[in-house]
Amino acid sequence: xxxxxxxPLNSIPDDIxxxxxxxxxxxxxxxxxxxxxxxxxxxxxxxxxxxKFPPDILELIRAKNAALRRASAYPTPEYRSRAxxxxxxxxxxxxxxxxxxxxxxxxxxxxxxxxFWKITKALKTEGYTRIPPLKRPNGSIALDDAEVAECxxxxxxxxxSHVSPPDNIAHINSIxxxxxxxxxxxxxxxxPRDLPASYRPxxxxxxxxxxxxxxxxxxxxxxxxxxxxxxxxxxxFRPAHLCPQQVLRLVEYISExxxxxxxxxxxxxxxxxxxxxxxxxxLVYKLxxxxxxxxxxLIIQNFLSxxxxxxxxxRTHSTRRLIRAGVPQGSALSPLLYSAYxxxxxxxxxxxxxxxxxxxxxxxxxSRRSIFRHLARAIDEIGQWFRKWRIEDASKQFFVIAESHPxxxxxxxxxxxxxxxxxxxxxxxxxxxxxxxxLTAAVDSLNDVNDTHD
Numbered sequence: 001x002x003x004x005x006x007x008p009l010n011s012i013p014d015d016i017x018x019x020x021x022x023x024x025x026x027x028x029x030x031x032x033x034x035x036x037x038x039x040x041x042x043x044x045x046x047x048x049x050x051x052k053f054p055p056d057i058l059e060l061i062r063a064k065n066a067a068l069r070r071a072s073a074y075p076t077p078e079y080r081s082r083a084x085x086x087x088x089x090x091x092x093x094x095x096x097x098x099x100x101x102x103x104x105x106x107x108x109x110x111x112x113x114x115x116f117w118k119i120t121k122a123l124k125t126e127g128y129t130r131i132p133p134l135k136r137p138n139g140s141i142a143l144d145d146a147e148v149a150e151c152x153x154x155x156x157x158x159x160x161s162h163v164s165p166p167d168n169i170a171h172i173n174s175i176x177x178x179x180x181x182x183x184x185x186x187x188x189x190x191x192p193r194d195l196p197a198s199y200r201p202x203x204x205x206x207x208x209x210x211x212x213x214x215x216x217x218x219x220x221x222x223x224x225x226x227x228x229x230x231x232x233x234x235x236x237f238r239p240a241h242l243c244p245q246q247v248l249r250l251v252e253y254i255s256e257x258x259x260x261x262x263x264x265x266x267x268x269x270x271x272x273x274x275x276x277x278x279x280x281x282x283l284v285y286k287l288x289x290x291x292x293x294x295x296x297x298l299i300i301q302n303f304l305s306x307x308x309x310x311x312x313x314x315r316t317h318s319t320r321r322l323i324r325a326g327v328p329q330g331s332a333l334s335p336l337l338y339s340a341y342x343x344x345x346x347x348x349x350x351x352x353x354x355x356x357x358x359x360x361x362x363x364x365x366x367s368r369r370s371i372f373r374h375l376a377r378a379i380d381e382i383g384q385w386f387r388k389w390r391i392e393d394a395s396k397q398f399f400v401i402a403e404s405h406p407x408x409x410x411x412x413x414x415x416x417x418x419x420x421x422x423x424x425x426x427x428x429x430x431x432x433x434x435x436x437x438x439l440t441a442a443v444d445s446l447n448d449v450n451d452t453h454d
Contacts, residue, residue, distance in 0.1 A: 030208060057093050064090050131185065131313065132193050145316040152185050153311035153318035155196030159276045159326075178209040181309040181328055182317075201276070203309070203330040213333045216303070219296050220287075221336055229290050231343055236358030237335035246357050250364060253353065257366040265371045266364035267379060272394035274359035275334055276326040279390045280304050283327075283341045290340060300337070346385050348378035 012025045053061070064086040071079040109116055134142045134151045142151040185199030192198055205213075224230050225238075235241040250266070257264045271277075280301070287297045304327065311318040327334035338359070347354055348363065352374050355362040363378050365371055386393055 033208065053094070053097065057090070057097060060086070060090055060093060131187075131199070134196050135194050136196075145314045146318075149311050149313035149316045149318040152196045152199055152201075152313065153183075153309075153321055155199075156183060156201045156276075156309070156311065157321045157323075159197070159201075159273055178206055178212065179303070179307045181205055181307065183309050183311045185311070185313070201309075201311075201329060203328040204312075205328070205331065210332060213303075213331055216296075216299060217333045217336055220292055220300070220340070223292055223296075224290065224336070224340065229343070230339055231345075231347065231356075233347065233354045234339060234343070234356040236356065236360075237339050243357050246355050250355060250362065253364060253366065262366040262368060263371060264364060264366040265375060266362055267375060269361040269363075269382065270394045271359040271361075272392040273326075274391075275329050275338060277390065277392065278327050278338060278341050279325060282389050283337060286340055286344060290343065292340075300333075303333070341389075342391075344385075346378075346381040348374075348381065350374050350377075352378045354378075 012028055013021060016022055016025060064083070067079070067083040067086050071083040105119075109119065131148055131152075134148055136142060136151055136154075142148045181203040182205075183201045183203055186202055187193060188198050188200050230238065235243065235246040254264045283304070284297060284301050287300065307323045307328065308320050309323060310320055327337050335358075342356070342359075345354070345356070345361070351367070352363055352365045355364070361382070363375060363382070365374050365378075367374070383393070385391075
């Protein structure tokens with residue numbers, strides 16, 4: 001690397017005292033790293049599927065290309081017809097070869113194969129789908145790429161702040177540039193594609209900013225994990241803690257209740273836009289409560305403040321926007337900060353269990369009686385905590401979800417209405433609950449005769 005020219009690092013003073021000197025040092029380091037990376041990177045040729053084709057298909061492709069060149073040079077009907085016929089034959093042979101290769105792979109692959117789970121994930125993924133025209137809040141439609149980018153940027157700005165950005169954008173220095181994020185939208189499964197809020201914002205940060213975040217993350221992570229400050233109920237964003245383990249905990253709790261004939265009731269919570277709604281002042285307060293070193297808190301506070309973003313759609317970018325709330329999605333530091341922000345969630349007493357995984361929470365309790373009384377108290381405590389720390393619960397009732405579920409059996413079960421209770425009354429034999437009118441008249445006549453004789 002010494003053969004290439006790089007900006008002189010010896011120009012950085014050892015004793016930095018002013019913000020201008022900090023900006024100069026950051027700029028020199030950034031320029032140096034970028035130059036070295038550009039000089040040292042190697043170009044890798046793009047892979048081609050043609051190398052994987054058998055010789056007969058490759059020969060057919062060469063014949064097709066020759067026919068196309070001949071038809072272009074001498075556009076006679078005969079040559080053009082021959083070229084089109086070869087094109088159709090090549091497409092059919094290539095498609096047949098790919099189908100055969102896929103069938104062979106499906107027959108040979110086993111769960112222990114290295115590519116098994118990659119193929120499973122690829123089959124479950126919808127793939128890339130263009131964002132359709134979006135509906136604005138005023139009812140108008142965003143059609144072209146620039147309008148779509150602005151529309152989603154407006155939606156993200158609304159989610160992260162209720163304050164409009166300033167009209168005049170001030171000049172930013174080198175340090176502030178590292179807090180500029182380029183956002184892309186990932187469609188949320190099950191959400192309508194024509195609404196801006198249906199796209200999850202993912203931050204694309206600079207390489208140096210991500211490196212700084214990873215270095216910074218080790219300090220508060222060592223403090224919180226080393227001292228055991230993260231509550232045991234949180235299984236998200238922690239090493240050696242997975243979602244299946246949390247689910248297994250709930251399943252075992254229910255199974256133990258079955259053995260002792262105890263009923264188990266669970267209530268599930270889902271936080272709306274968890275990362276986007278983190279209250280910065282509340283997060284700083286909680287970091288102080290967790291006894292995180294003051295210098296780290298000041299760095300984190302500066303890391304979150306005065307952040308800006310632009311939304312990228314295709315090859316178009318939105319205007320620059322200001323973020324006043326939330327932690328950036330896609331950042332290495334954000335999961336740890338969110339865990340610290342929710343670490344003081346109320347832990348119920350009287351036997352009610354709490355389970356957390358990232359932004360999902362569940363309360364469950366088993367007993368022969370008084371289940372709902374205990375759960376209601378725990379739900380009220382968590383509800384008050386949500387309101388205090390500006391967290392929105394997006395949970396829906398089971399029946400609200402089931403009414404629109406694609407499973408017809410589940411929809412039918414929810415829509416079922418039991419018949420009136422009288423439908424289940426079984427009439428005893430030889431007993432007329434509702435005698436006919438003629439028989440009623442005869443019985444009344446006999447009663448009158450008996451009354452007369454009496």
